[in-house]
Amino acid sequence: MTEHKLENATRPESPAGAEILGFRPLYRQVKEHFVRRLVDGVWSPGMALPSEGQLANEIGVSQGTVRKALDELAAENLLVRRQGRGTFVAEHDEQRILFQFFKLVSDDGVARFPDSRVLDIASEPADAAESAALNLQPDERVIRIRRIRSLGGKPLILETVSLPEQVFPGLQDSAVPNNLYSLFATRYGITVANARERLKAVALTAEQAAHLSVAAGTPALEIDRIALSLDGSAVERRLSLCLTEEAHYQSDLR
CATH class of the missing domain: 3.40.1410.10 (Chorismate lyase-like)
Known part of the structure; x- marks a missing residue:
């Protein structure tokens, strides 16, 4: 099922980590979008994620924004990066x-x-x-x-x-x-x-x-x-x- 692009994806991304006029950085919004996929079971444990390029195109943001969101999820042990193989949903092994x-x-x-x-x-x-x-x-x-x-x-x-x-x-x-x-x-x-x-x-x-x-x-x-x-x-x-x-x-x- 094709998902809608983020509504504010065309808004210029704010400087790293900055929140201007109450807006959250775009990568944080992308991260929350990905967490919702985990919560809803769209991405299940052990599943291989689409490439960063595919995800960026799907939701209408830059590949760098997707990478930053995925990196945070990996740092929180929700995703696993495997060299040469891609990014996977972490399992409770x-x-x-x-x-x-x-x-x-x-x-x-x-x-x-x-x-x-x-x-x-x-x-x-x-x-x-x-x-x-x-x-x-x-x-x-x-x-x-x-x-x-x-x-x-x-x-x-x-x-x-x-x-x-x-x-x-x-x-x-x-x-x-x-x-x-x-x-x-x-x-x-x-x-x-x-x-x-x-x-x-x-x-x-x-x-x-x-x-x-x-x-x-x-x-x-x-x-x-x-x-x-x-x-x-x-x-x-x-x-x-x-x-x-x-x-x-x-x-x-x-």
Whole structure:
């Protein structure tokens, strides 16, 4: 289907990054246009994009404007540039999640994708914390997943994942894969674009400690994450209790 050219594509482009008289730079408008294609599923995970020239001609802007918009999306890990092959929609494969979302690293410095074992999964009324985190109405339900995550065969994380049931209907009735974000994208068309995390030191309760085979009161790192989709909606709350005797939280600042 042919899309209309941007309405203001003939307006002269503003200097790099400048916003004049309230107008956004044209490349930012092109970027938002491309994000909408991702949100609407026009561009799906793993899909090869048309060339920069084709895109520029299609929406009526310069190739340089398209390149700048695509570069920003690649920097945000939504697209992948492959030398000699083109530009592709990023997939939530284990390598991407390890790089972008999973920050617990063994003290030996080797980054590994964790294994998972589901303890239970159910559709239940959202509690106050879940409702606040996911912007739910008082009567809305969540799909709540509890699982143990291990690094190198050792249980290190007790994780509770809360998902709005209206966004992920029926998820509780099927097998839960280790890589949830890939499932969100392929089955529900929801791409997790970024997340906010809060970290806090806590002591494990007796029940929490039993799941991780440690003593009650053992110190742990609590990571409270809100995952956001491409349109900025909160689609997941993930509360992780992490043992850090043999692992640490690593964040690379850029």
